[in-house]
Amino acid sequence: MSEEFEPKIIAFLCNWCSYAGADLAGTSRMQYPPNVRIIRLMCSGGLDPLYVFRALLAGCDGVLIGGCHPGDCHYTNGNYKARRRVAVLKSILKELGMGHDRVWLRWISASEGSRFAETIREIVTDLKEKGPNTLAQSWAI
Amino acid sequence: MDHKQVMVIGGGIAGIQASLDLAEMGVEVFLIEQQPSIGGRMAQLDKTFPTNDCAMCILSPKLVEAGANKNIHIITNAEVQSVEGQAPSFYVKVLKHARYVDETRCTGCGICMSKCPVRIPDQYNMGLSKTKCIRIPFPQAVPAVPVISKEHCIYMQKGKCRICEKFCEEKVIDYEQKDELLDIEVGSIILAVGSQEFDAKLKGEYSYGTSPNVLTSLEFERMLSASGPTQGHVLRPSDQKEPRRVAFLQCIGSRDMQAGGSFCSAICCMQAAKDAIIMAEHLSNVDVSIFNMDIRAQGKDFDKFITRAQTDYGARFVRARVSSVEINPANDNLRIRYDPNDGGPLREEEFDMVVLSIGLQTSEQVRKLAAKLDIELDESGFVSGSPFDPVLTSRDGIFACGTMTGPRDIPETVMQASGAAGAAASLQAELPERRIKADYPQQRDIRGESPRVGVFICKCGINIASTVDVPGVVEFALGLPWVEHAQELMFSCAGDSQRIIAEAIRDKNLNRVVVSACTPRTHESLFQGTLQSAGINPYLFEFANIREHCSWVHQKEPDKATEKAKVLTKMAINKVICLEPLSPKTMPVNHDALVVGGGVAGLTAALELANHGCKVHLVERQEKFGGNFRDVHFTMDGQPSQEFLNALIEKVTSNPNIHSYLNSDIAEVKGFVGNFKSKIHGNNNDEITEIEHGAVIVATGASELETDEYLRGREPGVVTLRELETALAGCGTEELKEKVNKAQSVVLIQCVGSRCDERPYCSRICCNKSIKNALKLKEQNPDTNIYVLYRDIRAYGLHELDYRQAREKGIIFIRYQEDDKPVVTSENGALKVHIFEPTLRRKVLIEADLIGLAVGIAAGSENKVISQMLKIPLNSEGFFLEAHVKLRPVDFATDGVFVCGLAHYPKDVSESVAQARAAAARAMTVLSKDTIEAEGKVSQVRAECCAACGACVAVCPYAAIEIDEINRVAVVNESLCKGCGACSATCRSCAIDLRGFRDEQLVVAMEAIVEWL
């Protein structure tokens, strides 16, 4: 291979836990691959599944949704809503053959900087194995 | 006095916090600082333990806030000359030294600094680098106005130069400026002048001052800092090479009768561990050894931090006091000689660099001020108030906080500062009068304007600039549509940068702003304030996080980091273009408070709130007030404690503002800051009382652990410290009293159930409790042999003096290792303790008549319920997790809810009282207002798309949405909506959106990513 494939990832992180966890990874100078772009949401429960579709259709190689651990959501139960939505979303993606295995839902708390960095590393490694997402080319939208 | 004024003397973090709290309670503040800028010691620290947050990053927003607050008059370069009068009317004379620059007109442009030909040692960098004779003390200084040091200025000394004057465009240099004497009348005074570091030169044996490679901890802190003399590179001063082996010597000028103080400085162990971690992050190949006597990690999450330093970063903790440091002339290395305390001979090791952990001491300034104000100091020179209430001084109307009351870390300082602010404010009148409103200029109406975006890219000193090509990002931004202005800033959070941003908004008629810097979680509100001051709606702002999410995590890939910074900036620009001005609703505030828990913390908080004129509902689960403190019978110096408790309970129960609910629990809490509705359940009569209140203080305490270790429960001679203390005070069972009185040999075992795998934290109070009880036993029967078996004696701060006294009285302290705990056996009731004695290097056997166990403290079991009810987090050990461990130690991320006492972490009574006062003061910042602003980013329904299906109603966790049955449309109640966005993600017709996170606003941000794809 001429140049190694560098997967491109979008992360939707809730403001209270996961975004703060990503901040902590920064304050602790934990190094992780620069393949991710973060969009801050107030809560994982505020994630419209359409965004994930859009991201995948545009050719994004992976999508991470980060929320607070069960029971810790700042808005009581947004993360449970996210969990259900993502489960449904994945099954639809699977039906359609749209890369359900490119979507991750992770609980990352504000004190888990290392877990955030670890998650990104893991996703990058996994996606490098899977190779690029070709949806953008096969779907003319 | 018609409106209330308080003087705060000292502008470090304590003084700043006290001022901000007072200002928020509507009190006018005069903040007097000796230095040319506020900020104090914290401004010089690199990071803060145990989270390793950058100190300046969390301090700087407070500096800016204090500088911008209309209720706070900052008077720098000034000192108090005299104080006359008494509470509530003090007349203070303040001498403001000449700065030789007109503060009112200087714009802080810094041209004078760049032109000044005279270089002088930079005090901010502990003299490790040079600055100019005319200088702004540090980039984030407030006020950002330079000062000339007269003794170095060649014009003022020799009559020639005037270069700064020539270049100053505003003509604000004034060599003739005179000292000014100000007369200020105030109702009360808060002292917060801090402490000073021990002068390491006094310990000549450590080669400080003779070898450049021996640094003090504060010098080293500057060296670690990106804004320091070496830009954060750890270099050995003699040859500018990276050190391979570094030693930290603890307790320099602490726990030392000869030089410095006999007390412990309380912060150095953690500071050394922090420096070791940061250094290991900076240098890949460094061995750090920390020579200490005890590891004092007595605070929340401190032990875990120490463990991390050891296991993840390889720091070696050596238990020894170093006797000397000698220079090896061949290579400038340093030879350390120490007694390894294992009975063996002295040992020697060589290091490339040595850091001396210098202790804190009281300062000349404290002594002088105390004399002028006629307040008492203790034998060590710290302000001594009451043993139960550390913010009080010996004089009415004058309060103290921070390290001038004894060595302490930042959170404790901040708690005392808030506590002192509350006390000073409550002295003056009932509910404070309305404060002077921050008078922002009228917001410009931008309707119909096309977007004009201003982009500011922060270098954050070198934190961003050393990885990301900042000029490259600026250039990239300038090429994007709608971007009218883009520039870099050295420190975007500095006060000066706010002026630059505001000017750019005005000059270029910008209507939207993007800042690419650090995290919106800490700095968004700062920049929103800047927009407001420039007449722009604060919601027309977007943040790109190119530090925490970019430069810091991709340090080795500068090109990719730069590319990422560009994308992140573009995402923010795309989004800001789509943002709209928002005007949050204002809501009335209910002035009543709910306090949960009636121990010392809850009682103190309730009383303090009532003193402010608030109505308080005080709920206690048990039949009696007092909590754990009911079992504390005497203080360290033998004074009875119950009198204090009884007086406190009496004050609370007789206060007409306080409604007590004994034998009761909280059944339900609904609502939000300013407008809570709760139900209190009476456990006796099953009655429910419904109350409304504006704030909640959680003071639910904690409890002593149950244990069966060391034959506890099987042998009557094995008791807990609590039982021992009760018996010593003449209470408790006759049998135990008799046992205690007759005991010839008593063994106290520390860390029972603390610092173990299930509870990896220190219970903080047990060492001191054991020392207290041991001293009492000795006092009652001087012939008793007392042995304290410990892992580290954590007699932190001034408690060290008691530890010393205990040893002098012949109490024997024997250290044990976690993996080789003492073993207790019994032969027909005759107790025997087997322990390895490290100095004898063999097992010894102690026959004991009585064994006292220092049982740890466990978080309350009801915390889980309360945490869910109030939506406030717990840490992994079940204690409540505050909003920020350093600077918001009693707040939660959920507004209007505060914590104090053991519910937060184990602490002694004076610490509980200080924290309770702080929680009350913080609650008062809410309760003293008539209205508060609701969340601006709330949901909004597009009526034309809404089918009134009710899906949003079903998912809303706050019941903030209803269906208007007449118009068949969903309606959002903006004062209930918290802005989670669940409704908008649910809506099938895209008819409901979260403002600030609208679909189109996120989609355009995603577009910036898609381009990168």
Ligand code: FES
């Ligand atoms: S706030 Fe983090 S998932 Fe809801």
